Amino acid sequence: LFDFSPDINGTAVWLDKRNIEFRPANRLPSDQEYKAEFYLSKIISDIPNDFKTFEFGFKTMRQFFEVSIDGTHTTDKKTLGWQRLLGTLSTADAADNDIVAKLLSATQNQKTLNISWEHDANNTTHHFSIDSIERTEVPTKVLLKWDGKELGIENNKGEKEIDIPSIGDFKVLDLKVIQTPEQYVSVQFSDPVQEKQNLDGLITISDVKDIKFITENNEVRVYPQHRLNGAKTINVELGIKNILGYPLQSSF
Numbered sequence: 690l691f692d693f694s695p696d697i698n699g700t701a702v703w704l705d706k707r708n709i710e711f712r713p714a715n716r717l718p719s720d721q722e723y724k725a726e727f728y729l730s731k732i733i734s735d736i737p738n739d740f741k742t743f744e745f746g747f748k749t750m751r752q753f754f755e756v757s758i759d760g761t762h763t764t765d766k767k768t769l770g771w772q773r774l775l776g777t778l779s780t781a782d783a784a785d786n787d788i789v790a791k792l793l794s795a796t797q798n799q800k801t802l803n804i805s806w807e808h809d810a811n812n813t814t815h816h817f818s819i820d821s822i823e824r825t826e827v828p829t830k831v832l833l834k835w836d837g838k839e840l841g842i843e844n845n846k847g848e849k850e851i852d853i854p855s856i857g858d859f860k861v862l863d864l865k866v867i868q869t870p871e872q873y874v875s876v877q878f879s880d881p882v883q884e885k886q887n888l889d890g891l892i893t894i895s896d897v898k899d900i901k902f903i904t905e906n907n908e909v910r911v912y913p914q915h916r917l918n919g920a921k922t923i924n925v926e927l928g929i930k931n932i933l934g935y936p937l938q939s940s941f
Contacts, residue, residue, distance in 0.1 A: 719752035880931035
């Protein structure tokens with residue numbers, strides 16, 4: 690019933706009396722153009738010549754992926770010596786989970802780090818977790834590298850260094866504005882933040898009075914009462930303490 694150029698192996702399946710579907714035996718390559726013919730004459734015998742063959746074309750989605758870092762979290766809250774890095778690898782089109790796991794590597798001081806994966810059902814959002822990141826007496830870095838060769842993407846390569854502060858260096862690592870589903874500011878610290886401390890006046894947004902704080906491990910989420918627009922200044926003051934009671938060493 691179908692003929693494709695280039696060839697596609699697969700099976701035609703009737704969905705109901707009016708709809709037929711072609712199911713490829715294997716995943717089609719990325720960014721590939723096809724010409725197709727559907728032989729309606731094989732289904733309907735009494736049909737005008739002009740309608741016996743339906744010709745059409747299509748192109749598969751161009752596959753690519755992006756890597757984003759969601760932050761680091763301390764796993765050892767007694768010594769603060771071990772951390773976990775969380776991130777997301779997002780693909781433009783569905784990708785095999787086993788192949789996705791081969792795209793990313795991580796090292797610290799030239800030592801390979803283990804990467805664990807959780808894949809969403811859509812096979813386009815892939816969450817990764819890197820454990821056993823060590824904090825020492827001196828600052829170090831985690832080096833993330835990615836290469837799209839396993840997905841058939843030769844030009845999708847990159848790397849990123851993530852700073853791992855030394856033990857005792859309590860500071861702000863990152864600050865991001867999250868817009869959906871709720872608007873808030875994510876402030877990422879090097880150490881877990883003391884959860885029960887009053888943060889009023891210690892984290893401020895310019896011209897905003899009513900702020901709610903949620904502290905979870907190394908992150909403080911700052912929620913304005915109303916959605917904000919335009920440029921705002923966020924200040925993080927020295928009075929903030931980590932889980933061991935030590936204060937922030939520098940404002941942000």
